Amino acid sequence: MTRLGSFVRENERPGRLAIQSAIDAVPLPAAVLDVAFRRHQQEAREAGASEALITFANAMSTDHGARTRLATLRLLHRVGSGDESAMTPLLNKLPPNPPDELFWDVMSLAGYDTAAVRTDEETDLVEFFADEIRRGFSADGFSQVFEWLLSNGRVSNDSPALRPLLEQLISSSLEVRARAERLDPPFESADVFAALADLGAGSHSIMLSGPSLLVATRPQESFGRFGVMEFATLDGLDSLLSELPSSFRLLDRRGGHASLHHVPTDRTVNLVHLDDLGDRFVHGDGRFSRWYSRFDVVEHDIDGRRFLGPADIEQYLDERFGDWRGSPFFYDPILDAPNTSIDRSLDGLLFVYFKLRSTFATGRRHYADEWAAIMRDRFGIDYSNFVPRGVPRKVLATPVTPAEVGERQVHLVIGEFSRVDAQFVAWLDEQRSDDVYLVAAVNGHRLDLDAIERLALANSLRAIDHATLIESDDDLVAPIPGVEVTTRIMCPDFDDEATA
């Protein structure tokens, strides 16, 4: 198994071995075990398990305990009897990089006709085992069969089954993530209207805002990451909180934000006070503020449910949430909200500082990048250098890809690039345009230090998108692998022209 494969396997099911050991630690009477072992061994044999597999299963007692041995024998029986669902668990019992014989015996037991293919190097084994690989990817994000094939160099890049299988792995991972994010949402649409009914029953005008508005207008979608219920008011919070209905308990109050507990729904509700600045609304808690274009508050009716909210809900949601359509993964209610700024205050600084220190301490990379940038830009304290940064593309010697070129025409300018003066620069600029990808083809050999220097010089010019070395006329045919050149232009020799 590849190193990443074995690492992934253990980490997809962390504690797998520990759980196994814990179960095996509970002793069973020896007499019971003997009977069970004999019976399950017989069943496995009858189902078609090879002696090598039986021996492997029996050896489980030593390393993993009696119960694991029993489980393995039962799995052999189930697989041999045609139970496809037992295949992945059986494969997962195999050690990393299982011996060839063991691997092929398992596949034979599962009904694959392995006799011909096991020694035939030409067979596309990815296609041959595609169903099994797909099952592993869907269930686990991992396929023991695929890892074995990779480790043994039996995966061909040309296999028509390869790409669909890996795409399957990717899409099943997306589904797993989506399921995880749908679990236990902070609230649902019904909760919003129940809380609104209680809160809005008083004399204050309460409107739906933030995640409440999102969920209320799109109840079929999952927006759990976007935060807890929120309502907004243009009235002051003090009077509203002094008249708080009994179905609510005040948990916390910070600046223009109050955090409440709605007892009937057992949900948390944020109540924010909108300050009217004339051209904008803003609300904040002393650490951060959220800004909105000024909007009219109107009554909406969605599927018979009426509520107050911004007249243009989509504009409000765009300003507040940015990329919310499609409910993308990993939304952060502060960092990903385009209308939110950290207050330049002591509270704001301490807020950012403790976030940054925590992310540095725990290694949460994305958040370290973001909080370090905020600390630098908002407060002038720079620790962003401790987070790896990339370099501009022109710095790199990595090959050009067709994606980088895009729709542009590739023009090759061929020359020595030994003298870059004003005339040459002006000429180069004339070769440029928005739909041209300009490549400098520098004459010279890779081991010639002068040629290497001229190559670097060419690449550092603003007019040049990429530079390559031309060692012979053959190189001009396909100077950049995978990229078609449409025009070849010889660089003029301005020195010759001057003396002519």
Added chain:
Amino acid sequence: MRRTAPSWAPSPFGSAEQRLHSAGLPKPLIARAAQLHAGQGTSAAHTFVEFFDALLGGRPLPAFAESDIVRLLDTEEQRVLTAQALKRAIPAVTSFGDLEIMNALLFQLGELGHDDAAVSKFVHTGMQHTLKERTGTFQSRAKHFNYHDARDALLGCKRIFDAADKRFFLDRGTLLGAVREGGFIASDYDIDVGIFADEISLDEVKALFVGTEFELTQDFEFKVGVASPTGIQIDFFLTTRERGYFLSKGYRSIHNWYFTPFELMEYEFLGESFFIPATYEKHLDENYGNWRDAAIFYDLSYNEPCVAYGDGPEAFSYLSKRFGRALRRGWRYYSAAAARGLAESFDVDVRDRLTKAVGPTVRPQEPPLWTPRPILVIGAFETYAAHHRRVLESALSITPDVRIAVVGADGTAPTGDQLTVARAVDRITAVDAAQRSEDGSLDLASLLQLCPRAVILERPLAGLLPSPHVAALLDIECDVAFFEQSTIALNLIDGRVVSR
């Protein structure tokens, strides 16, 4: 986080009051706790009591303390008493985290601003503490090697190669440690060196170590590894000199490293002379990005700018698995990095499932409080030559803001041609005529106003910067350096920009 009612509620407040009284909390603060219980609810009172309970009892402070406590105080007397209690407790504190919370609270009580020097110092102290902890973690890893063993191993290899009149060069983490720290970096656990394929093959490397104290431990098509008698692993990476770039492959070509061609030079390390890339600053820029500070987040696949994925099944599979694993574990950065790799290298684009950044539209746009100090390069730029390029690229690796000031001949303004040449260089922030004084020297006032990090002057123009000007620049912590035809690069030594 939803706050739930504390376990001691709704029993009478009296029991908590008794506890606080016994702990010696002043009466005004006990009264405040009772007020909170009656007015704001059990949660606020619980927060208050829990904090003072822990403070006076010498126990770890609640994590929310730095953001919650001060807001709950409503008289000056309460604030003064709280500050006194904190100051009395500080000397006995052993936990860095608690010390931080107490300092943060004192800042809030003292109504310090975010730009107060004490607050700044507090932030820097905390960040340095965290950085040291993170670095210390690496050093405590079991597989981190002993300095003396590593030194002996490297010198042993050098001896063997010298005897055969062959050469290797320090590379990757070993090169980084050598030039940045004069030793081995904290996170390193093996030694990496490079060999040129056209000078020595991997088979020849293996043959060199036959019969020596070193044991062959790794034998791949892209590298061989040997281990010293003390267990230090040294890897010899094969580098091929291709047309226009140098290439070093990884395991099964999952990762391939592309470097700008370089020649080798001798470098003093561990008391001996080793070969390293002559343009090692650029080499490290390509390998690590911002390498001058010890980055505490590092991922070989995502954080080495010069790495490109191979186009074989291993690379596609590797990225697919990493993407799946990152999604399952909820790792935002690694999900996004893998998704980017899949899109750019394998045309599988799932980035629409991850949150995309959306630029701010409504919130106020304030200029950042921190901007990098520029480096000013001053020259005639009659032509753009290799030494200009080396200096400018070095400067760009130190700061993204590099500006060119062009000097005309004999005190005159630069010609249009000179400005054209200077403006031909990529990634330069600004190109202008150098400001001159009446006596022909560079205008000091404009230099001081720019407040550059460094002024780099072409050697023949040294007379334009007389000693008083240099002194004035040094006073504002602006380094002054000169460059000429033989200059290889700019370097940072003890934070000072120098040319070599």
